[in-house]
Amino acid sequence: MPSSVMPTPRKDVGQQPPAAVSVVGLRKSYGDKTVLDGIDLHIPAGSVFALLGPNGAGKTTAVKILSTLITADAGDLHVGGHDLATDPQAVRAAIGVTGQFSAVDGLITGEENMLLMADLQHLSKHEGRQVTAELLERFDLTEAAKKPASTYSGGMKRRLDIAMTLVGNPRIIFLDEPTTGLDPRSRHNMWGIIRELVTSGVTVFLTTQYLEEADELADRIAVLNNGRIAAEGTAEELKRLIPGGHVRLRFSDPTAYRSAALALREATRDDEALSLQIPSDGSQRELRSVLDWLDSAGIEADELTVHTPDLDDVFFALTGSGMPSQTKEDVR
Incomplete structure (x- = not known):
């Protein structure tokens, strides 16, 4: 299970x-x-x-x-x-x-901004112009190079x-x-x-x-x-790291749904939608565990989807009032 x-x-x-x-x-x-x-x-x-x-x-x-x-x-x-x-x-x-x-500097052109930076980097005049031309082309600014940066x-x-x-x-x-x-x-x-x-x-x-x-x-x-x-x-x-991840199984066969629900007592049932929600961290190991269990039980789900928290959930959990600021989880 x-x-x-x-x-x-x-x-x-x-x-x-x-x-x-x-x-x-x-x-x-x-x-x-x-x-x-x-x-x-x-x-x-x-x-x-x-x-x-x-x-x-x-x-x-x-x-x-x-x-x-x-x-x-x-x-x-x-x-x-x-x-x-x-x-x-x-x-x-x-x-x-x-x-x-x-x-x-909006008062001078894009090219002049680049050449000024080249002077600050102590590049020669020739090298500065060469680097400027290359970078203006690389960043698709060649056509605008002679225009004031304010535009x-x-x-x-x-x-x-x-x-x-x-x-x-x-x-x-x-x-x-x-x-x-x-x-x-x-x-x-x-x-x-x-x-x-x-x-x-x-x-x-x-x-x-x-x-x-x-x-x-x-x-x-x-x-x-x-x-x-x-x-x-x-x-x-x-x-x-954030709880709330789950695997959702959806069935079209009511008999298969009831069999799965009886066996997976930890799952959250939705009898109207014929779906089960199983807590999961979304890892490959846990997904394989679900699939292996379905195969061994001879039960076939019509749809399997994996839901994991996104970075919004992570951000609010770690920076909100519910998470102590001294907590450190290093998952490297």
């Missing part, structure tokens, strides 16, 4: 892959307000990591610390293999940052913003809520850009309030709440 036991979170064993970003015991306070309260992160190179959390959770503070914009109160922090405390200049050379608010749409400005970030060829990019305020089409275009970056070997540290965005893009997700990591794992692992 299928089990309804939730998956047990477990710690990593063995050696972890090389980290593009390694954070141990990161702490940051402003006066008597603790913003980050001892967070740990391990982000492998060439992956997308998403940091989720409600407003004020500390997401932007974490990005500012890891991109050397502000200093931490405590923590062992390495970015791109460099110690943040002792070699911040090497960290800056390895990273690119796109903040919540665009760094684009660009929100999506175009965001693409230009990321193109400017890439002028120095960073291997680690921090994107702080990169699609906030964009329309759905522009948001999907931005997702494509992020996927292309990762395909080329870039590591992306993404903060977002769009749960669909994290689900679509991230290899791993951490939920930050009250300055602590409430949970971390893949999207599927996080979804399995």
